[in-house]
Amino acid sequence: MKDFTFHRPRAVAEAVALLKGRAEAKLLSGGQSLLPLLKLDLAEPTDLVSLAGIGELKQIRVESDRVVIGALVSHDAVNRSPEVAARIPALAELAGLIGDAQVRNRGTIGGSVAHADPAADYPAALLALGATIATDRRKIPADQFFTGLFETALARDEIVTAVHFPIPKRAAYRKFAHRASKYALVGVMVAQTANGVRVAVTGAASKVFRVAAMEAALGKKLTAEAIAGIAVPAADLSGDAEASAEYRAHLVSVMAKRAVLACA
Ligand SMILES: Cc1cc2nc3c(=O)[nH]c(=O)nc-3n(C[C@H](O)[C@H](O)[C@H](O)COP(=O)(O)OP(=O)(O)OC[C@H]3O[C@@H](n4cnc5c(N)ncnc54)[C@H](O)[C@@H]3O)c2cc1C
Numbered sequence: 010m011k012d013f014t015f016h017r018p019r020a021v022a023e024a025v026a027l028l029k030g031r032a033e034a035k036l037l038s039g040g041q042s043l044l045p046l047l048k049l050d051l052a053e054p055t056d057l058v059s060l061a062g063i064g065e066l067k068q069i070r071v072e073s074d075r076v077v078i079g080a081l082v083s084h085d086a087v088n089r090s091p092e093v094a095a096r097i098p099a100l101a102e103l104a105g106l107i108g109d110a111q112v113r114n115r116g117t118i119g120g121s122v123a124h125a126d127p128a129a130d131y132p133a134a135l136l137a138l139g140a141t142i143a144t145d146r147r148k149i150p151a152d153q154f155f156t157g158l159f160e161t162a163l164a165r166d167e168i169v170t171a172v173h174f175p176i177p178k179r180a181a182y183r184k185f186a187h188r189a190s191k192y193a194l195v196g197v198m199v200a201q202t203a204n205g206v207r208v209a210v211t212g213a214a215s216k217v218f219r220v221a222a223m224e225a226a227l228g229k230k231l232t233a234e235a236i237a238g239i240a241v242p243a244a245d246l247s248g249d250a251e252a253s254a255e256y257r258a259h260l261v262s263v264m265a266k267r268a269v270l271a272c273a
Contacts, residue, residue: 010047010048010050011050011053013054013055013056013057014055014056014057015056015057015059016034016056016057016058016059017059017061017062018058018059018060018062018063019062019063020063020065021063021065021066021145021168021170022145024036024058024060024063024145024168025145025166025167025168027056027058028058028165028166028168029166031055031056032165033053033054033055033056034054034055034056034057034058035052035054035056035057035058036057036058036059036060036123036168037057037058037059037060037061038060038061038080038081038116038117038119038120038123039083039115039116039117039120040115041108041112041115041116041120042116042120042121042124042126043120043124060080060081060119060168061081063081065079065170066079066080066081066082066119066170066171067079067081067082068082069082069086069087069090069092069093070092071092071096074175074176075173075174075175075176076092076093076096076097076100076173076174076176077143077171077172077173077174078093078118078171078172078174079118079119079170079171080117080118080119080120080168080169080170080171080172081117081119082117082118082119083113083114083115083116083117083118084104084105084107084108084112084113084114084116084117084118084121085104085110085113085114087100087101087104087118088101088102088104088105088113089101096176097138097174097176097177097180099134099177099180099181099182099198099200099271100134100138100174100180100182102182103130103131103133103134103182103198104118104130104131106130106182106184106186106191107121107130107131107191108190108191108192109191118131118172119168119169119170119171119172122135122142122154122161122169122172123161123163123169124159125155125157125158125159125160125161125216126159126192127158127159127211127212127214127215127216127217127247128187128192128193128194128211128212129192129193129211130182130184130193130196130211131172132151132155132209132211132216132217133182133193133196133197133198133209133210133211133217134174134182134198134209135151135154135155135172135174135209135217136151136152136155136198136207136209136217136218136219137180137182137198137199137200137207137208137209137219138151138174138175138177138180138198138200138202138207139151139152139175139200139202139204139207140172140173140174140175141172141173142154142169142171142172142173143169143170143171143172143173144163144167144168144169144170145167145168145170146167148173149162149163152219155216155217156216157215157216158215158216160216175202175203177200177201177202178201178202178203179200179201179272180198180199180200180201180272181198181199181267181268181269181270181271181272182196182197182198182268183196183197183264183265183267183268183271184196184197184211184212184264185212185260185263185264187251192212193211193212194212194251194252194257194260195210195211195212195213195252195257195260195261195264196210196211196212196264197209197210197211197261197264197265197267197268198268199223199227199265199268199269199272201227201231201272205224205228206224206227206228206231207219207224208220208223208224208227208265208268210241210261210264210265212257213241213246213247213257213258213260213261214245214246214247215247220239220241220261220265222239223236223239223265226239227269231269231272231273232269233266233269233270235269236262236265236266236269237266239262240258240261240262241258241261241262242258243255243257243258246258246261
């Protein structure tokens with residue numbers, strides 16, 4: 010690991026200023042994804058800007074039709090939040106499925122969405138629930154946020170401050186997890202929202218994606234039978250040592266049906 014300068018700003022504006030002046034600086038939240046990269050010398054920042062001292066990023070609040078989760082809220086806090094459990098139980102459940110207890114205690118929602126790991130769980134929730142990502146300078150719809158493998162619409166010096174989740178009529182998440190890491194080999198969230206049914210898949214391709222054919226069928230009838238004949242082409246999916254593209258395609262169908270059944 011290379012030497013770096015550690016900064017602990019007390020406000021978002023201060024953190025943005027630190028990033029702007031330092032081209033090779035990186036933000037640090039829970040460190041669950043960044044620290045392994047530092048240890049392997051896969052990232053060599055000159056400066057680490059820790060968000061840990063910014064209290065405003067640690068809040069969960071409920072507005073009339075949405076739950077707003079601050080970027081620095083840990084997966085464990087989302088999992089245990091009575092506000093989240095009462096309004097979007099599928100989101101609380103999803104957070105409880107991430108990694109292990111240590112990862113959930115340190116890892117944050119802001120770090121997870123900014124990192125955009127193709128097998129991470131939150132991206133499926135953001136896309137299926139039609140969430141909006143708030144940053145220090147703008148609001149980005151989830152449909153425009155995840156742009157590629159570990160790539161997002163964020164500028165280099167842009168900080169995720171919160172995620173706004175509209176409260177769905179119903180939603181459920183089902184994943185087939187990697188046995189060791191618990192990352193999704195395939196995870197599917199199905200949500201019945203004010204704007205129709207949305208189906209989002211994580212773990213299966215280079216980035217999270219929606220399945221339009223399933224959404225159309227489930228919009229007519231929210232039953233597992235409605236999507237019985239709908240498959241995602243394996244040619245569009247990832248294949249690796251953990252699972253072939255064909256197996257992932259099969260898992261998408263199975264997890265989608267389980268999520269629909271859990272919505273009932
Ligand atoms: C053993 C293990 C198992 C795991 N299993 C799972 C799993 O099952 N499912 C899952 O979804 N994830 C899993 N993870 C990943 C975990 O959820 C991480 O916490 C998450 O991916 C990153 O969050 P973090 O707060 O630790 O971010 P960090 O590691 O601190 O940062 C990650 C990246 O995001 C940037 N960043 C951080 N915060 C912000 C911000 N507010 N705005 C802009 N950029 C920011 C950083 O600069 C860095 O590039 C696992 C991790 C480990 C180590």
